[in-house]
Amino acid sequence: MKLTTRYERNLHKLGYYLTALFDLVVPRSYWLWHGQRLMEEYAALEPEAKAEVDARVAWYNRLEAPFNPGPEAIRPQQFSRRGQRSAYYLDFKRLLRCLPDDRPFRYEFGDVTWVPEYPSFVKSRPVASAGENANSVLLKLNQVRHYFMVPDPLSFREKEPVAIWRGKGSQPQRKAFLERYHDSPLCDVGCNHEESIGKPWHTGFMPASEQLNYRYIVSIEGNDVATNLKWILASNSLCLMRRPRYETWFMEGALEPDVHYACLADDHSDLEEQIRYYNAHPEAAEAIIRNAQAHVARFMDTRREWLISLLVMRRYFEKVEA
Structure with a gap:
């Protein structure tokens, strides 16, 4: 894979x-x-x-x-x-x-x-x-x-009921996230880049196609926008992220919290709470996913x-x- x-x-x-x-x-x-x-x-x-x-x-x-x-x-x-x-x-x-x-x-x-x-x-x-x-x-x-989209054959309810994140963890907001959640039973998060070698959150590469096996995919801005945001919103997984600080052609600033994505606190401190909520209310997650997919469709012509x-x-x- x-x-x-x-x-x-x-x-x-x-x-x-x-x-x-x-x-x-x-x-x-x-x-x-x-x-x-x-x-x-x-x-x-x-x-x-x-x-x-x-x-x-x-x-x-x-x-x-x-x-x-x-x-x-x-x-x-x-x-x-x-x-x-x-x-x-x-x-x-x-x-x-x-x-x-x-x-x-x-x-x-x-x-x-x-x-x-x-x-x-x-x-x-x-x-x-x-x-x-x-x-x-x-x-x-x-x-x-x-603008590289990944096919997603699974429905939201068929996926693993935990959150996934992979990426480079050198930025302060990403490092703090990894320190908080690398050992959480509700998360599979890690950094697969060299700067994390020796850290408990260092892990192997996981392609987007495998990340789509999870119900929740976290999107965290790096230098500017998060590269994974577009393919997450196009998928049948629920995007978890804080309000975006930066925007591009994809109109991130026009995305509405809890309409196009599940909105996290600025320090990501409510991640586990959000996962538990949407596991208990899958219909709410699916409504957000439909809105996210409608947003992505605007850019496909x-x-x-x-x-x-x-x-x-x-x-x-x-x-x-x-």
Whole structure:
């Protein structure tokens, strides 16, 4: 099972990079045509669908007034692979080639946990009001890592009635969690990275497909968002987590506690209490799981995701002061 899951993930990565690299050699004229076709589809949307698209665009790009992008802004033709992480570069370049704009822009790639001084394209931002994080314009970046879903053949009630967590335990919130729950009879939690060798919570790797044998999967933010959150919410397991501090294209900040996930205390101190409650009330857990799956479904239409991404980028360029 472990090898199969790793093989499938590597196959997913291979397919992503081959497609993305092929996209780079396709003439820009095709991508401009592709972008125009998507804009025509947007204009033809039914009112309800268009309102949903517009709401997401406004959520990702909260800029309202024209702005100067600052002295370090670059123009599209200056955007290069040099010094960039390949997945971020490829995802961003695909979008950039679909728009005819030549106005300057800024970007911050990687785990961005601050709000840039100037409006910038980012993968992640702090959860905050629109007025506080408007300079962080979200795009769907590093997709190959963050949008790998795992099939789940088991119903909630068929799973083991305990909580599972695996990951890197170097961040303070994760280390405190491991110290508290590594020997709990209601949990199977551990760190499989080198920094935990010699600690009682050091354990072996467990692929996502095996974690789905458990009713409860804990999601704990690391540098920014938790990578496992997306596939947990897509599954038939219940996601247990505290309120998110960071958000990405997946709209973590729009998730409602005890509607899309079972909300834990900030220090995770009520984890066992929550497990006991939902073991006694499986119908409540299943209702949350259905809501979580409905949230995930919003991101599964590839063409619609392209359209929203281009609209987010276009809205940015339209507000750049010439």
